[in-house]
Amino acid sequence: MPCLNEAETLAICIKKAQSFFKANEINGEIVIADNGSTDSSIAIAENLNAKVVHAAQKGYGSALKTGIEAASGTYIIMGDADDSYDFSNLMPYLNKLRDGFDLVMGNRFKGGIEKDAMPFLHKYLGNPVLSFIGKLFFKIKINDFHCGLRGFSKAAYQKMNLKTSGMEFASEMVVKSRLNNLSITEVPTTLKKDGRSRKPHLKTWSDGWRHLRFLMLYAPNWLFLYPGILLALIGLILSILLIINPIEFSGITLDVHTLSYTSAFLLVGFQFIIFYGLTKIFAVENELLPKSKRYNKLFKIINLEKGLIIGFCLLLIGLFLSFKGLSVWSDTNYGSLDTSTTLRIIIPAITLLQLGIQTILFSLFFSVLGLKK
Numbered sequence: 001m002p003c004l005n006e007a008e009t010l011a012i013c014i015k016k017a018q019s020f021f022k023a024n025e026i027n028g029e030i031v032i033a034d035n036g037s038t039d040s041s042i043a044i045a046e047n048l049n050a051k052v053v054h055a056a057q058k059g060y061g062s063a064l065k066t067g068i069e070a071a072s073g074t075y076i077i078m079g080d081a082d083d084s085y086d087f088s089n090l091m092p093y094l095n096k097l098r099d100g101f102d103l104v105m106g107n108r109f110k111g112g113i114e115k116d117a118m119p120f121l122h123k124y125l126g127n128p129v130l131s132f133i134g135k136l137f138f139k140i141k142i143n144d145f146h147c148g149l150r151g152f153s154k155a156a157y158q159k160m161n162l163k164t165s166g167m168e169f170a171s172e173m174v175v176k177s178r179l180n181n182l183s184i185t186e187v188p189t190t191l192k193k194d195g196r197s198r199k200p201h202l203k204t205w206s207d208g209w210r211h212l213r214f215l216m217l218y219a220p221n222w223l224f225l226y227p228g229i230l231l232a233l234i235g236l237i238l239s240i241l242l243i244i245n246p247i248e249f250s251g252i253t254l255d256v257h258t259l260s261y262t263s264a265f266l267l268v269g270f271q272f273i274i275f276y277g278l279t280k281i282f283a284v285e286n287e288l289l290p291k292s293k294r295y296n297k298l299f300k301i302i303n304l305e306k307g308l309i310i311g312f313c314l315l316l317i318g319l320f321l322s323f324k325g326l327s328v329w330s331d332t333n334y335g336s337l338d339t340s341t342t343l344r345i346i347i348p349a350i351t352l353l354q355l356g357i358q359t360i361l362f363s364l365f366f367s368v369l370g371l372k373k
Helices: 010-023 041-047 060-070 091-098 120-138 154-160 169-179 204-217 220-244 256-285 295-301 304-330 339-369
Strands: 031-034 051-054 075-078 103-107 150-153 184-188 247-249 252-254
Touching (some): 031 060, 041 051, 060 075, 075 091, 075 154, 091 184, 150 154, 150 169, 154 169, 204 220, 304 339
Parallel strands (some): 031 051, 103 184
Antiparallel strands (some): 103 150, 247 252
């Protein structure tokens, strides 16, 4: 149980957990992960024979990591010390863990949420939206991403390699379990109004943003790759059509001015795709993301030599088109030009020059990030 000034509710939580051990004849321990309490929480825990450990760094995640690492059990169940969860009814979690699941999540929406136990924004906006994004990004079949009551094996925790120190620790545990191919399930659990008289530590907007930011940064395919592919395809297709001829519909003519925007779409989309590649390498090499089976193949498909060849080819085509545009200008004795004709040469030339330079720079940086390979 993470603890920061929980003197009002800590004793009842410890006693409920102790009653669970006794009723089900379980050899267990209660670990209180203190996060800098200034009230009587520590004394209460020690008087009730709970094991108290102190987190050196502030934060929900830091407290939980300290407590989990100090725990000596085969299975670990974590939950808030505010008496919102029923520690006397943990058998559904333990049964699932004994069945072989690595992570067992509680589902408060299936088990029941007492009136006023969860703020309106959390219940109808924050949790559903973040849970939907988590399921979409990581293909995880659970419906309550942020339930504070969950169980896992100590062996599974060690595979997760968790890094965050704040409230986003809850999201990281689920995401890392999925990325490491650990088995996840959920059980119904109840949530009642907590027994504290003070405000909760959870901050709606700032902590919600921390969760959302984490989900986006750990899904570079959704953050960079998919938007990049979409932008690049739209830019490429429209640019090709506009280079061939102006596009007319409903009395509107799209010409070279539109071509400059579609070329920009292509460039921006390519930048997104580049950022995906660089982010992926950086995250894996720094152990922020686990290595997938396809990761090693990436270096066979993309390498410095191939990138330099493609980049210089794009540069040469861009230079060729530039000289062609210069030739068209020279034919008019460097006078006025038909912009509709010349810009259909110059805009693709500039676009290809930029794509070539970006490809070369990407190949060099990609190789630096992958030096360990």
